[in-house]
Amino acid sequence: MTHALKIEGLTKTYDSGFEALKGIDLQVAQGDFFALLGPNGAGKSTTLGIVCSLVTKSAGKVSVFGYDIDTHLSDAKLHLGVVPQEFNFNQFEKVFDIVTIQAGYYGIPLKKAAVSAEKYLKKLGLWDKRNTPARMLSGGMKRRLMIARALVHEPKLLILDEPTAGVDIELRRSMWSFLEEMNRQGTTIILTTHYLEEAEALCRNIAIIDHGRIVRNTSKRELLQQLSLETFLLDTRVALEEAPELEGFTCRLDDENVLEVDVHKGQALNDVFMQLEQQNIQVVSMRTKANRLEELFIRMVEQNAPSRAEKTEGRA
Amino acid sequence: MNAQALFTAYSTIVLREIRRFTRIWPQTLLPPAVTMTLYFIIFGNLIGSRIGEMGGFDYMSFIVPGLIMMAVITNSYANVVSSFFSMKFQRSVEELLVSPVPNWVILAGYVTGGMARGLGIGVIVTLLSLAFTQLKIHNLPMVVVTVILTSALFAVGGFINALLATKFDDVSIVPTFVLTPLTYLGGVFYSIDMLPDFWQGVSMANPILYMVNGFRFGILGVSDVNPFVSLGMILAFIVVLSFIALKLLARGKGIRH
Numbered sequence: 001m002t003h004a005l006k007i008e009g010l011t012k013t014y015d016s017g018f019e020a021l022k023g024i025d026l027q028v029a030q031g032d033f034f035a036l037l038g039p040n041g042a043g044k045s046t047t048l049g050i051v052c053s054l055v056t057k058s059a060g061k062v063s064v065f066g067y068d069i070d071t072h073l074s075d076a077k078l079h080l081g082v083v084p085q086e087f088n089f090n091q092f093e094k095v096f097d098i099v100t101i102q103a104g105y106y107g108i109p110l111k112k113a114a115v116s117a118e119k120y121l122k123k124l125g126l127w128d129k130r131n132t133p134a135r136m137l138s139g140g141m142k143r144r145l146m147i148a149r150a151l152v153h154e155p156k157l158l159i160l161d162e163p164t165a166g167v168d169i170e171l172r173r174s175m176w177s178f179l180e181e182m183n184r185q186g187t188t189i190i191l192t193t194h195y196l197e198e199a200e201a202l203c204r205n206i207a208i209i210d211h212g213r214i215v216r217n218t219s220k221r222e223l224l225q226q227l228s229l230e231t232f233l234l235d236t237r238v239a240l241e242e243a244p245e246l247e248g249f250t251c252r253l254d255d256e257n258v259l260e261v262d263v264h265k266g267q268a269l270n271d272v273f274m275q276l277e278q279q280n281i282q283v284v285s286m287r288t289k290a291n292r293l294e295e296l297f298i299r300m301v302e303q304n305a306p307s308r309a310e311k312t313e314g315r316a
Numbered sequence: 317m318n319a320q321a322l323f324t325a326y327s328t329i330v331l332r333e334i335r336r337f338t339r340i341w342p343q344t345l346l347p348p349a350v351t352m353t354l355y356f357i358i359f360g361n362l363i364g365s366r367i368g369e370m371g372g373f374d375y376m377s378f379i380v381p382g383l384i385m386m387a388v389i390t391n392s393y394a395n396v397v398s399s400f401f402s403m404k405f406q407r408s409v410e411e412l413l414v415s416p417v418p419n420w421v422i423l424a425g426y427v428t429g430g431m432a433r434g435l436g437i438g439v440i441v442t443l444l445s446l447a448f449t450q451l452k453i454h455n456l457p458m459v460v461v462t463v464i465l466t467s468a469l470f471a472v473g474g475f476i477n478a479l480l481a482t483k484f485d486d487v488s489i490v491p492t493f494v495l496t497p498l499t500y501l502g503g504v505f506y507s508i509d510m511l512p513d514f515w516q517g518v519s520m521a522n523p524i525l526y527m528v529n530g531f532r533f534g535i536l537g538v539s540d541v542n543p544f545v546s547l548g549m550i551l552a553f554i555v556v557l558s559f560i561a562l563k564l565l566a567r568g569k570g571i572r573h
Contacts, residue, residue, distance in 0.1 A: 014573065052414045055573045074317060074416040082414045088407035092339075104328025105415035107321020149411075 002066040004030045004157045004188035005051065010060035012046050012212075020046040022212040023060070028205070030065075030156075033183045034190045035199035035220075037297060038209035044192040045085060047209070048159055052082045064157060078106065081155030083146045085162045085192075091135035095126055098134060099149050106153040113152065120148040123178065140167040144175070151182070158182065160191040164198060176202055196297055200224075208297065231289035232269070234259040237282040246275045260289065317416055325417045326425050333429025337395055344395070344433060345440065348387045352441045355383050356448045359505065371507050371538045376449045381532040382504030385466065387441045389499060389524065392434030392467040393491060396426050396474030401487050404478065409571055419565040423475060423558065430471030431464070438463055451535060458543060459534030465550045466527040470495075472557040479561070479570045498524045503532075508540045523553060 005028040012021040021043050028034045038044050049055030051062055053073065062069045067076035089098045096117060103113030121127045124144040129137060134145060143163060150158060160179075164172040172195075179202060183189050193199055199206060200220065207217040216223065239256040249272055250262040259281075261272055276283060317325065337344040356376070364375030371378055403409040412422055445451065453459060477490050502524030508516050519525055520541070530546030533539035539546075564570070 049573065053572070054410055054413055056568055074418070077414065077416040078317075080414065082410075084407075084410065086407065088410045090403070090406060090408045097335075101328055101332055102411055102415070105325050105412060105417050107317050107324045107416075109324055 001030060003027045003063070004032065004065060005190065006061075006063045007047070007051075008061045010047065010050065010062060011058045012043075012050065012055065013058045020212050021050075021058075021060075024209070024212070024214055026207055026214060026217065028157075028188060028190055030188055031183070031186060032188055032190075032205055033180075033203045034188075035203035035206045036190060036192045036209060037196065037199060037206060038192075042209045043212040044209055045161055046212075048082075048161055048190070048192065052080065052159060053077065054084075078153070079156045081150035081153065081158045083143075083150045083158070083160040083163050085165065087134075087142050087146070089134050089142075089145065089149065092133055094131050094133055095121065095137070095145055096130040098145065099152050102149045103152045108153060116152045116154070117148070120151050124148050125174075140171045143167055147175075147178075155187070157188045157190070160189065162192055162194065164193065164195060172198070229265070230263050232261050232263060232272075233287050233289050234261060234272075234276075234283045235285045237284050240281070244276065244279050244281060246272060249275075259283075317418070322418070322421055325415070326421050326428075329412075329417075329422065329425025330428045330432065333395070333399060333426065334432050336399060337429075337433045344391075345437065348391055348437045349440050349444060352383055352387055353444055355379070356445060360448055371509075371536070373536055373538070374449075377451075377536065378507075378532075379505055380445045380449060380451065381535045382502075382528045384438050384441050384445065385463070385528050385531045386499050386504055388434045388438040388463055388467050389470045389527070390491065390495060391437040392430045393470040393474040393477075393495060395433040396430035396471045397477045397481070397487050397491075399429065400426055400475060400478035401481050401484070404481075404571060405484075413571060419562055423472070423561050423565065426475050427468055427471040430474055431467040434467040434471065435463065438467070453535055454537035455534045457534075459531060461547065462527065462530040462534055462543075462550070465547065465554065466531070469527075469550055469554045469557065472554060472561055476557060476561050476564065479564045482570070498522050499528075501525075502528050503540060504528055523549060526550065 005026065007024055007026040010021050010024040010026075011019070013019045024043070024047060026036075026047075036044050036047065046055055050057045051064065051069070053069065062076075064076035065079045067073075067079070069076045093101070096114075099117040099121065100110060100113040103116060104110065108116070117130075118127065121130055124147060126141060126144055126148060129141060134142065137145065143166075147160075147163065150160075158179075163179075164175055167175070176198070179189060179191075189202075191199070191203070203220055205217075205219050206223055208215050233254060236257050236259060240253060240259070241256075243251045243253040243259065245251075246261065248267065252260040254260045263269060263272065273283065359379060360376035364379070367375045369375070369378075400409070403412075442451070473490075477487065481487050501519065502522050503519070508519045508525065511519060526541055526546035526549045529539040529541045530543045530550070533543040533546075
C-alpha cells in the first residue's frame, strides 16, 4: 500500500550553514495517527516545512500518497492540509473569507467552498464567528480557524505543527476529540507537539527526532514497553511521619499524605499494596508521577546530551 | 489542476486583491484622487495659464495624459508591492505556498490585482480631469493598449520588489528613489523638445518617457517618440520582468527558507 508520507535521505542545510536535517528516513502509513516529537531545534518544523513546500530541501526524496514533490508537486499538495505552528492568516480578513479563499487556491469554486467552509466552521464551533475579522478571535479560536482552513479541501493527510499550543485544557480535549474523529473517518494525521500527554493519548506511532536525526521510530505501545521504571504517587488515609520500608521498592515521602514509590519493570504493584497493608497504611488513591511517554522522551534526549553540549560549545 | 481549477485559483487571488484595496479605500483610492486634483489646480490652472501652449496644446491638456499615466504607474506598483509584502510579513503567503497554485497563476493574479487598482485610479483621475479640461481621444486603441500594458509592467515590477524586500523600508525605496524621479523626468510636465540635446539623449534612456508619450499620442496625437516604439519597449520590459519574477518565485526568493 502506498504510504501517506514517505521520506528518504532528507537533508537540509540552511544558508547560515546550520545542518538542520542529516538524512531522515520516515514512513507514515495511510490512516495512521503519527507523532513527530523532539526538543526545540531538533528538526521537526524543518521536516514538515519541506513536506509542505515552505522550506526547500537540500537533498533526499519526499512523496505524499505516492506523489514525489520534485516531479508531482501539485498532486502532492492536493492531498495535503497544513496547520502551522504560528498564526499565518490575514488578521484583517473575516473567518469565512479566510476559509473560502483557501479553498479557491485549491481550485474549488465558491459555491462548493462555502458548503465545505460551513461544515468545518460548524464542527469547530466557529460558525457564529464567520463574519468576524480574524484579529478579533481568541487564541483558541485562531487555532481552530487554521484547522478549518486546512480541511476545507478535504485533504487525505493532515499535518499539524503544535496544534494545541497555548489553548486551555477543555479546548485541547475537544480538539483531540475532533482530530480522533477525523482520523476515524480516514484522514491520516501527523502532529508535532510539546505536550507528550497529547501524543500518548492520540497517536499510534511515534518518531523522535533530535539533532536532525531520527533517534527512534516505532509504535507507541513498543515505546512504552521500554519504560523500565515508573513512579507512582499513593495518597494515604493517615498522615505519615516517615516513609515506610518496602522490600524491593524505593519509597519516599513526598508529603505527609503522599508516598512516592518507584516500580521497576517486572515488579508487581500488588507487592507494594500488600506490604503497606501489613504496616496498616491505607491507600485511598493512586496516580503516576509523570507522563510515561514524557519520561521516555526525556531519557532519550538526555542520552544525546553530550553531543548537544559539544555542539553548543562548537557554535560558541 | 485543470484549466477550470486554475481559473478559480486565479480569480480567487484577483478578487481578494480587489476586495483588499476597496476595503481600505481611504488609503488606496482617495489619496491619488486628491493629489491629482491638486496637480490639476496648481500646475494646470494656476501656473499652466501663465505657461501658455506646449506641443500645440494648452498646458492643462498637455499634462493630463502624463498625470493619468503617473497615477496608473504608481498605483499599479504600490498595490502589488504593499499587498504581497504584507502577506510575507504576516506569513499569510504560506496559504498560497502550501496550495497547488502554480507560480505563473500567482504572478498573474497579483499583476491583475495591481492593474485593477492602477486602471481604476486611472479612470478616477480621467473623470476628475474632465472638470478642468476637455479630453478628445485621438486614437482610442492606442490609449487602451498603452495604459493596460504600462499598468501590467509596473505591477510586475512591484511583485519583484515585494519578493526582494526584507523590511518595510525596502518597499518604499524603489517608488521614492526610482519611480518618482523617472516619472517626473519622463515628460509628464514638459516636452523633451525643451531640453538641450544632451539631456534629450539622457531622457531617451528613461522607460517611463515612452509610456507617457505613447499614452499622450493616443489622447492628443502628439508624442516625443514613435508610439509604436513605445509599445514595443513596454512589451519587452513586461517579458523580461515577468521572466525574472517567475525565476525568483521558482527559487523561493524571500518566501521559502
